[in-house]
Amino acid sequence: PQEYVWEASHYLVQQVFSSLKEMFSGTREIQQWLTDSARMISKSGNTVEWLTPLGLPVIQPYHRSKPFLCHSNLQVVNLQNTHDANERPDTMKQKNAFPPNFIHSLDSTHMMLTSLHCYRHGLTFVSVHDCFWTHADTVDVMNKVCREQFVALHSQPILQNLSKFLLQKYCHGFSPKNATKMSPETLRMALHFSNMPETGNFDLKQVKDSTYFFS
Template structure:
């Protein structure tokens, strides 16, 4: 079952409830025919960045506005909040393992930051990564013409930022490792390679070879115990 289908399944059940008893029934009925991949994709993709019940309704509200759903502002707000709640519930149900890993990474970063240490790890390629988030101190410089303000890093780490940034930064380091390994492999086979984030390009005549390389190099990093390595190397 796809993620959008899971969201739709929950809303279909809610739409059958008695509106006199279940307050979200009307919201569900408004949305049943509008649930698709585009409606929930942004919230699903940004869940790793910690988007929750504040940011998610805004994301879904924008999608509904694009569709000219005919809802007034109050209906749009209530419907968006309901859709966000269902979307995040579906995430918890379908990706429990991933959510548990995300929580573990956050908890791990919290412990490290509590010792006033930045979170750091080493990728499969051997690249050391250090999260640079430290508290800033404001310095005021008075001159004969004006007063200037500058900010400098202190020795104190930003504990909250260290914690919330670790899961997405760690995932980006995995994606970056895959891209580098794929690029090197393509060069060895004489393929031209270009890429942005997770979109990789080559000439049309070489697409099949690139497809093979991308899949081989995606598996390779995970043949090592990635999370155990984080535990031992942090």
């Protein structure tokens, strides 16, 4: 019945996320670590920043909205400016956006690496987000390059590198020697950034032989 659609959908969402949390516990821990990191950074008055494995700087431009009125001959429109860097960061948007944006930045890195190495192989390469194209007679080569670059990318210590960047950016290079000189807020951030989730034991090389990794 229509009157139970909302309750039923809410129940299904809870069950799906509960199952995901059980099946992919490591993924959930990383997501929570990223969310908590963004919350602490935002609460300290800073926006979340990081570097992709290719060195591209990323800044989340989510600030508290600042309403202003726009007058015209016909009407007055109430607008919201959410990108005013003079306003404090929007904590809710910062923490909700960090996990997906970080993953998207890794996906875009994989796309760029695939593109660069396809170019080295003399392939024509086109992409939109996670959809890759090449000519029919070079699809097999692109598939091989795509898998190789995924393995190469995710063989890097991505979380460790992110942890080091966050410590340097927001905690001025945390070490036990300077811990006593930090404010309680900065020390809490430093301890959190240092306490990364453990990585799993999946053999990345299996990706190279995976039929459905990329199709």
